[in-house]
Amino acid sequence: MNVAPPKPARNWPLLIGTIAFLVGMTWWSGHGIGFSLTELLCNLAGGQRLLQESWPPDFAFLPRLYGPFLETIYIAIIGTVVGGILAIPVAVLAARNLTLGRVVWFADRNFMNILRTLPDLFWAMMFATAVGFGPVAGALALSVFTIAVISKLWSESLEAIDMGMPEAVRAAGGTWLQMIQFGAIPQGLQHYVSYALYAFELNVRASMVLGLVGAGGIGMILETQRANFEYERVTMIILAVLVAVLLIEQLSESIRKRLA
Amino acid sequence: MNENQGSIRFTDGNIVYPNGTVGMKDLNLEIRPGEFVVIVGSSGAGKSTLLRAINGLNRMTSGTVEVDGTKVPQKDGRELRLLRKRVGMIFQDFRLVKRLTVMSNVLIGRLAHVPGWRAMFNLWPAHDRDVAMKALERVGITEKAWVKASQLSGGQQQRVGIARALAQEPAIILADEPVASLDPVTTHQIMKDLVRINRELGITTLVNLHFLDLAKQYGERIIGLRFGELVYDGSAANVTDEDFRDIYGRDFTEDDVLDEDVIG
Numbered sequence A: 001m002n003v004a005p006p007k008p009a010r011n012w013p014l015l016i017g018t019i020a021f022l023v024g025m026t027w028w029s030g031h032g033i034g035f036s037l038t039e040l041l042c043n044l045a046g047g048q049r050l051l052q053e054s055w056p057p058d059f060a061f062l063p064r065l066y067g068p069f070l071e072t073i074y075i076a077i078i079g080t081v082v083g084g085i086l087a088i089p090v091a092v093l094a095a096r097n098l099t100l101g102r103v104v105w106f107a108d109r110n111f112m113n114i115l116r117t118l119p120d121l122f123w124a125m126m127f128a129t130a131v132g133f134g135p136v137a138g139a140l141a142l143s144v145f146t147i148a149v150i151s152k153l154w155s156e157s158l159e160a161i162d163m164g165m166p167e168a169v170r171a172a173g174g175t176w177l178q179m180i181q182f183g184a185i186p187q188g189l190q191h192y193v194s195y196a197l198y199a200f201e202l203n204v205r206a207s208m209v210l211g212l213v214g215a216g217g218i219g220m221i222l223e224t225q226r227a228n229f230e231y232e233r234v235t236m237i238i239l240a241v242l243v244a245v246l247l248i249e250q251l252s253e254s255i256r257k258r259l260a
Numbered sequence B: 001m002n003e004n005q006g007s008i009r010f011t012d013g014n015i016v017y018p019n020g021t022v023g024m025k026d027l028n029l030e031i032r033p034g035e036f037v038v039i040v041g042s043s044g045a046g047k048s049t050l051l052r053a054i055n056g057l058n059r060m061t062s063g064t065v066e067v068d069g070t071k072v073p074q075k076d077g078r079e080l081r082l083l084r085k086r087v088g089m090i091f092q093d094f095r096l097v098k099r100l101t102v103m104s105n106v107l108i109g110r111l112a113h114v115p116g117w118r119a120m121f122n123l124w125p126a127h128d129r130d131v132a133m134k135a136l137e138r139v140g141i142t143e144k145a146w147v148k149a150s151q152l153s154g155g156q157q158q159r160v161g162i163a164r165a166l167a168q169e170p171a172i173i174l175a176d177e178p179v180a181s182l183d184p185v186t187t188h189q190i191m192k193d194l195v196r197i198n199r200e201l202g203i204t205t206l207v208n209l210h211f212l213d214l215a216k217q218y219g220e221r222i223i224g225l226r227f228g229e230l231v232y233d234g235s236a237a238n239v240t241d242e243d244f245r246d247i248y249g250r251d252f253t254e255d256d257v258l259d260e261d262v263i264g
């Protein structure tokens, strides 16, 4: 028979200590960045004025968003496709059960980690120095970002596949590449598509942020209008972006659900 | 089909797994081209270890295994692939790509026969499609060629597994407990298929079984393994219950036979 163990006593010192630590850390960090509650309250009036100027959204501006918006989507698509293709070998070589020896595995893992550690803005800057600010640099940055996202997730799915089929391919005299193509990838395909769609969602958002630093598209328009104090247009842009991102996420999610 | 008809020879073969388990012990064994050999032994006796040594899926710790007088290469590479091309394998769990058609699965048996780029882009030569279709014909499921493998029954899936092996146009077929996941009726059908194919094409066939009555009914030659050692080698016609008792090291239970009324 199962006897329930006695309920452990609450560890009060630990609880109080944790709370004290969190409060202390927050105060210290806030102090560090010059955050002051009084100042914030004084500025609320300014915030209110800004809000008033931003309303109502300037719907007449909406048609002019069409072109930049497409550009944003193009950047996201190119990033997803290029990155999605390059992520395939990176993921396969990072999967312990499929890789080509310890050295390759180790190198690929580290490569993957470096890609993942550096933020997309860093890559945008790197490519901007190489090819100049603009959509191309944005698409390249998102390609790198996509490799990082997909390869990390997918290499983990690949490590969980049933190795029976890959072995059957090898037993039939197949090469390593054929073992991957015919034995492993069919099992990981659903996950791959799902991760690629997820990467696309992230890329649409990232593509807007990259626009703020000059990669073109909707983010760039937003930055221009903000700099010109056209706050009603800014509101319009933010609304449009909100709707578009929600739509894309819904679409992508419904496809992914259907795949699962 | 092959001038070399698929002879196998183990010489002082030993396999010790990295964790120290002995999978094969001092094995000396010769199998002639075209033989139908059933390998029996209780679970863990080393049946799979023996089969998988023949196509190099398991490496020898010492001793050699030869196919048609050529040593089975002990490292990955072209030589080993060329050997595997001539050795078809059939698995207990079928090992099909469920989401692909039967035809795509059988064509995997042609991978070693066509240029890599053709297989990669699914541009199979007419000849190879033909061989695959003939293989399906041989196991009687041509009408399923364009059906997804996931839609087939267990027995049909194993037939696809056999067809994939046949598509290799092999000199040897290794079947590792091919009927262990099937019901009794299907089991007999698959065993009959294997025997018939062996007779028709003269492909050397090694079948691992753990059912004694099946071994006796379908085997020509029976090999008994115990703790990785060869403890019986003789014709199926002469094998006695006493021999089986020696191989298994214990009396039979219902688990050792497929049709229970066979136990005397």
Ligand SMILES: Nc1ncnc2c1ncn2[C@@H]1O[C@H](COP(=O)(O)OP(=O)(O)O)[C@@H](O)[C@H]1O
Pocket: B017, B018, B019, B021, B022, B023, B041, B042, B043, B044, B045, B046, B047, B048, B049, B050
């Ligand atoms: N990869 C492996 N690593 C370690 N031990 C193994 C491995 N494969 C098989 N063995 C062991 O080797 C022995 C023989 O196994 P196996 O050839 O699979 O037997 P059988 O097919 O007759 O059931 C068993 O004791 C098994 O546990």
Ligand SMILES: [Mg+2]
Pocket: B047, B048, B049, B176, B177
């Ligand atoms: Mg086994």
